[in-house]
Amino acid sequence: MSSNGAAPTAGQVARTAKETFDASQLLDSSERHTALLALKQALTDAKEEILQANRQDIEAAREQVAAGKMSSSLLKRLDLQSSADKYDSMLQGILDVDSLPDPTGQVTYARKLDEGLDLYRVTCPIGVLLVIFEARPEVIVNITALAIKSGNAAILKGGKESIHTQNVMTRVIQSALSTTSLPPAYIQTVSSRSEIASLLSQDRYIDLVIPRGSNSLVRSIQNGTRIPVMGHADGLCAVFVDESAVEKKAINVVVDSKTTYTAACNAAETLLIHDSLLSSLWPRLASALLDANIQLRCDPSTLSALSSSIFSHPSFSTLVKPSTDEDYETEFLDLILAVKAVPSCAAAISHINNHSSHHTDAIVTEDEANARAFCRGIDSAGVYVNASTRFADGFRYGFGTEVGVSTGKTHARGPVGLEGLVIYKYQIKSTAAEGHGTAVFGSGEGKKPFLHTPLPLDKPAY
Amino acid sequence: MSSNGAAPTAGQVARTAKETFDASQLLDSSERHTALLALKQALTDAKEEILQANRQDIEAAREQVAAGKMSSSLLKRLDLQSSADKYDSMLQGILDVDSLPDPTGQVTYARKLDEGLDLYRVTCPIGVLLVIFEARPEVIVNITALAIKSGNAAILKGGKESIHTQNVMTRVIQSALSTTSLPPAYIQTVSSRSEIASLLSQDRYIDLVIPRGSNSLVRSIQNGTRIPVMGHADGLCAVFVDESAVEKKAINVVVDSKTTYTAACNAAETLLIHDSLLSSLWPRLASALLDANIQLRCDPSTLSALSSSIFSHPSFSTLVKPSTDEDYETEFLDLILAVKAVPSCAAAISHINNHSSHHTDAIVTEDEANARAFCRGIDSAGVYVNASTRFADGFRYGFGTEVGVSTGKTHARGPVGLEGLVIYKYQIKSTAAEGHGTAVFGSGEGKKPFLHTPLPLDKPAY
Incomplete structure (x- = not known):
C-alpha cells in the first residue's frame, strides 16, 4: 500500500x-x-x-x-x-x-589459502x-x-x-x-x-x-518465470508391502499413511503389494482399510484376491473397484487408494520412480537388502522403512516449522525449514602487507602453491 | 548415437x-x-x-x-x-x-524421533x-x-x-x-x-x-525451461579502493584483478575509488594500470584528477577516456576498466549491489568497520578484503575442480565443485515391533512427543 x-x-x-x-x-x-x-x-x-x-x-x-x-x-x-x-x-x-x-552467519567451509589469506563460506539470506x-x-x-x-x-x-x-x-x-x-x-x-x-x-x-x-x-x-521456484507440484506418495513384511507393521503403516489426514501431501495415494501376499496379508490389510472407509481401486490381481476372500465385508461392494492406469498417477487427496500387485522389490522401485511425485515413499519389510535397495533406488525426498509417509513434515523432522515441502531436486528437498531460506557467500580476508594477488600462485618457477589448510568453523571473518 | x-x-x-x-x-x-x-x-x-x-x-x-x-x-x-x-x-x-x-552418502542431519525411529538426511546425486x-x-x-x-x-x-x-x-x-x-x-x-x-x-x-x-x-x-538452471550470466566484478587503503595493496589487488586474465569471469571490470584519494593514490594506481596497457574509462572526477596529474604518461592520450553510464554495466572481458569516484563505503556498496553481477567484489581497506560493512552489505557470491577478485575459482578455493561459477542465489553459489552436484534425501528407519505410524504423536491425551535427539552423523541408515 x-x-x-x-x-x-x-x-x-x-x-x-x-x-x-x-x-x-x-x-x-x-x-x-x-x-x-x-x-x-x-x-x-x-x-x-x-x-x-x-x-x-x-x-x-x-x-x-x-x-x-x-x-x-x-x-x-x-x-x-x-x-x-x-x-x-x-x-x-x-x-x-x-x-x-x-x-x-554459520561458517560451513574455511581454508587458509596462504599465509595471511583466509577463505570462509558463511551462510546468509537469499x-x-x-x-x-x-x-x-x-x-x-x-x-x-x-x-x-x-x-x-x-x-x-x-x-x-x-x-x-x-x-x-x-x-x-x-x-x-x-x-x-x-x-x-x-x-x-x-x-x-x-x-x-x-x-x-x-x-x-x-x-x-x-x-x-x-x-x-x-x-x-x-x-512463467526465470526466477528459481521452490515448490511441490504433487504429493503422490506410495507404500510398498514387501514379501517379508510383518502383517501388523503393514496394517499400521498403510492405514496411518492413508487415513490420518487424507488431504495432506504426505498421505499415501498408491499401495503396492508383493504377489506372494495376495491371499494372506492383503485381504486382512484390505479389511482394515475398508473399516476406515477407504475406497480401494484395485488392479486385476489384487481385485480377484479380494473377490475370493473378503467379498462378505459390509463395504466390499461399495468401496472395492477396479483401477484404471490413471489412478496410479492421481493425487486423490481423498478416501481413495490405488492398489497394485508387483512381483518384486525391483518392480516396486521401478513403478514408484516412474509414477510417484518424488515426495515420500515407504517400504514395509523385514529384509535389510530390500530396505537398502528401496532407500537407495527410490529417487524421492523421503524414503522410509516401516514408517508412515505422514512423517514427512518439518515439525516432525525437528525443524520447528516449515515453509513447505520441496519435490525439486536442487537447493532444498523434502520439508523445508529455515535452512532452505539461506544460501552462502565466500569471504576472503588478506592480512598480508601487500594484500593478495593471484599472479604469484602456480606451479612454475617462483610460483607458490595454495595451502588449503582447514580453519576452525567457529566464526566468519566479518 | x-x-x-x-x-x-x-x-x-x-x-x-x-x-x-x-x-x-x-x-x-x-x-x-x-x-x-x-x-x-x-x-x-x-x-x-x-x-x-x-x-x-x-x-x-x-x-x-x-x-x-x-x-x-x-x-x-x-x-x-x-x-x-x-x-x-x-x-x-x-x-x-x-x-x-x-x-x-554423507549424513548431514540425524535425529532419533522416537524409540526405534531414526531420521537421516543423506547426500545423494541430483x-x-x-x-x-x-x-x-x-x-x-x-x-x-x-x-x-x-x-x-x-x-x-x-x-x-x-x-x-x-x-x-x-x-x-x-x-x-x-x-x-x-x-x-x-x-x-x-x-x-x-x-x-x-x-x-x-x-x-x-x-x-x-x-x-x-x-x-x-x-x-x-x-526456455522450467528445469532449474545453474549458470552464471555475467562476471561483472568490482574493486573498491576505500579511503583508508594502503597504496601498495591497492595497486597489487587492482592490477592483479584486472590484468592476470582479462577474458575470465572473475576479472575486475569496474574500479570504484574514494573521493579523498583522487589526487594522491589514484594517479599512481592509474599509472600502474596504464603501464599494463589497460584502457581507463573514467567518470568526470577521476578523469579530471588524471588530467591534472599524469597527463604526461606516454599512454595517457590513447588509454584514458571519459566513461558512459553503460560502461558500469558492461562485462568488457578485455583490457578496459570503468572507473568511478564515490564519496563513501556506503556509496560503493550501493553502486556494486545495483550494477555488479553478484559474482565477486573486493574492497581495499585498513578499516575493519568498512571491511565488515562491505562483506555483509555486498550481495555477491564472493566478498574479498585486500585480495584480488581472481581468487574466485574452484581450484583456488580447494575444491579440486569446478563445474562453473554460479551467480544464482539458490542451491550453489560461487565456484561450484562436487558439492554443487549433489542434493540429499531423508531416510527414516523404524525398528519398532509394529512399525511407526504418526497417529500416536501429538500433545493430547494418550499422545507422545517427538524426541528429536541428535544422532551421530557417521553413517546413513542404508
Whole structure:
C-alpha cells in the first residue's frame, strides 16, 4: 500500500523489497529477534481488529458458498476464529520461530589459502522471497516470522478471499516493523492476481518464488518465470508391502499413511503389494482399510484376491473397484487408494520412480537388502522403512516449522525449514602487507602453491 | 548415437538418461571409482585417434576463420594438441576428480524421533544433468569425470565446431563404460543445436541444466525451461579502493584483478575509488594500470584528477577516456576498466549491489568497520578484503575442480565443485515391533512427543 493511495506497480514493490533487503544486511541479527517480539506484541494488541476483518471475509465467503461459487473447505481455511486457540497458536508460532538457532552467519567451509589469506563460506539470506499462497490468512504471519528470522525480505501474495484480513494484518505488521530497525517494507503484500505475472518478471529483484497451492498454480508459475521456484507440484506418495513384511507393521503403516489426514501431501495415494501376499496379508490389510472407509481401486490381481476372500465385508461392494492406469498417477487427496500387485522389490522401485511425485515413499519389510535397495533406488525426498509417509513434515523432522515441502531436486528437498531460506557467500580476508594477488600462485618457477589448510568453523571473518 | 543409425529424439535421450540414473543408484560408489579408472585408460589408449579427429575439426575451423565466419579465439579453444601437455592434463584431471572425497552418502542431519525411529538426511546425486557448453572439447572429459564421481547421469551438448572430436570421445567414453557396472548411456552427447529446445522441455527426466557459455545463451536457456538452471550470466566484478587503503595493496589487488586474465569471469571490470584519494593514490594506481596497457574509462572526477596529474604518461592520450553510464554495466572481458569516484563505503556498496553481477567484489581497506560493512552489505557470491577478485575459482578455493561459477542465489553459489552436484534425501528407519505410524504423536491425551535427539552423523541408515 503506498501512502498516496495509488497501488504501487509490481516493479516498484520488487525494487523496494530489494532495497530493504540490501539495507537490512548491515543490521546485527539481534535486530531480527527484536522485530519478532514487536511483531508478536502488535498482533496480540490488534487481535480484535483482525478478527473483525476476518469476519468480513467469512461473511463474503458464506455468500459465495451459498451461491455455489466457493467450496466450504476454502471457507473453513479462511476462518481464524472458529477454533478457540487458532489465533493464539499463530502468535505462539512467532515465538517458536524466534527461539530457533540463527540460520545465518554459520561458517560451513574455511581454508587458509596462504599465509595471511583466509577463505570462509558463511551462510546468509537469499534476498527477496515471493511467496504465493491460497486462502489461509495465518500464513502471512508464519511466512513473515520465517522471513525475518532468516533475514530475507518478502513479498506475499495471498488469496483474494482473505483480502480484509490481509489488509489489516499487513498494516499491523508494517506498523510493528516501523518501531524496529527493519524497514516497514521488509514485508509487503499484494492482493491482485493480475500482479503475479508482473512480479514473476522481476528477476532482477526477486530471488526465489515459493508457491504454496494447487498443482496447476505451481506449474504455471514454473512456466512463467526465470526466477528459481521452490515448490511441490504433487504429493503422490506410495507404500510398498514387501514379501517379508510383518502383517501388523503393514496394517499400521498403510492405514496411518492413508487415513490420518487424507488431504495432506504426505498421505499415501498408491499401495503396492508383493504377489506372494495376495491371499494372506492383503485381504486382512484390505479389511482394515475398508473399516476406515477407504475406497480401494484395485488392479486385476489384487481385485480377484479380494473377490475370493473378503467379498462378505459390509463395504466390499461399495468401496472395492477396479483401477484404471490413471489412478496410479492421481493425487486423490481423498478416501481413495490405488492398489497394485508387483512381483518384486525391483518392480516396486521401478513403478514408484516412474509414477510417484518424488515426495515420500515407504517400504514395509523385514529384509535389510530390500530396505537398502528401496532407500537407495527410490529417487524421492523421503524414503522410509516401516514408517508412515505422514512423517514427512518439518515439525516432525525437528525443524520447528516449515515453509513447505520441496519435490525439486536442487537447493532444498523434502520439508523445508529455515535452512532452505539461506544460501552462502565466500569471504576472503588478506592480512598480508601487500594484500593478495593471484599472479604469484602456480606451479612454475617462483610460483607458490595454495595451502588449503582447514580453519576452525567457529566464526566468519566479518 | 543409437545402434541403427537414426539419431534418437530428445525425449528418448532424456528418458534413457533417467533410466540409467535410476539403475545406477543401487551400485556401490566403489563402482564409480572403477569407471573413472576405465575412462582414463580408454582415453589414454585412444589418444591418437582423438587427436586425429581434433585435427579434422581444426582444419574445418581454419577455413571458417579464413572466411571470416569464426573467431581465432574460438579456433584456439578447439585445439587439443597445440600445447604438449593439454591432452595429458585432461587425463590427469580424471585422476584428480577420482581422488576427491565421495560427495554422496554423507549424513548431514540425524535425529532419533522416537524409540526405534531414526531420521537421516543423506547426500545423494541430483539425477540427470544437461550440460551445454561451447567449443572446448576437453570439457566433455571434465564433465564426464565430475558426473561419474557425483553419481549423476549426464547429457552433454557441445559446440558443432568440435563435432569430430566429440563423436570419437563419446564413442571411447561409452565403450569404456560398457566394461564397467555403469551403463554406457550414463554419459550421452547430442550435437545439433536444434535439440536444445526439445531437451529443455524434458523436465520429467532432466533435473538440472548447467549452461557454460555466453550471457545470451544462459539467459535464453533460463527463459526456455522450467528445469532449474545453474549458470552464471555475467562476471561483472568490482574493486573498491576505500579511503583508508594502503597504496601498495591497492595497486597489487587492482592490477592483479584486472590484468592476470582479462577474458575470465572473475576479472575486475569496474574500479570504484574514494573521493579523498583522487589526487594522491589514484594517479599512481592509474599509472600502474596504464603501464599494463589497460584502457581507463573514467567518470568526470577521476578523469579530471588524471588530467591534472599524469597527463604526461606516454599512454595517457590513447588509454584514458571519459566513461558512459553503460560502461558500469558492461562485462568488457578485455583490457578496459570503468572507473568511478564515490564519496563513501556506503556509496560503493550501493553502486556494486545495483550494477555488479553478484559474482565477486573486493574492497581495499585498513578499516575493519568498512571491511565488515562491505562483506555483509555486498550481495555477491564472493566478498574479498585486500585480495584480488581472481581468487574466485574452484581450484583456488580447494575444491579440486569446478563445474562453473554460479551467480544464482539458490542451491550453489560461487565456484561450484562436487558439492554443487549433489542434493540429499531423508531416510527414516523404524525398528519398532509394529512399525511407526504418526497417529500416536501429538500433545493430547494418550499422545507422545517427538524426541528429536541428535544422532551421530557417521553413517546413513542404508
